Amino acid sequence: MLVVDDQPDNFDVIKTILSEQNYLLHYAVSGEEAIASLNLFQPDVILLDVMMQATDGIEVCQQIKAIPKCDLIFLPLS
Template sequence: MKIKVLLVDDEPHNLDILRIVLTALSYELYEAVCGQDALRMVDEYAPDLILLDVMLPDISGFEVCKQLKERSGFTTPIIFLSANVQAEAIEKGLSIGGVDYLKKPFDFDLLEKKISLALANAK
């Protein structure tokens, strides 16, 4: 069974790049372009991992993470992907439950390693 990854980003170009890279790694992908869609899709598809942008058009990725982490039994690892790499943003993302925080644009090999590590630690 393929590992399900939810991609959450409002920039089509970012989704295109992630889709190309992660499809080549044989992940089953789902895509959301806003926080509310992401929350709904978590319920619908039960992803094994979430790659979450911080800056979304409706609610922030931080708020999405907080709402998910408040759910009873929610254990899906969340990796933040953001152009905002100020220390405060990284600290916030990790303190609210993100397992990692990567800078955009990201290195594909590093992203692959971070995904593998997050999935291994989730088991």
């Protein structure tokens, strides 16, 4: 699972909420970092903050959905 949020303190919240699940969590502090990380691994799910400073989450979601190798990642935004 990839968690994308420009507020790193929120990573602790996500980690706490999902601590009893068996997720391998990866973190990115920007949309650009998230997209770059997709060259290193392909998560099944991306938790994406919609309201980020540089590039908002909706635009990042659209960019990720446009990458053919990422078509199986669950991003419910249409």
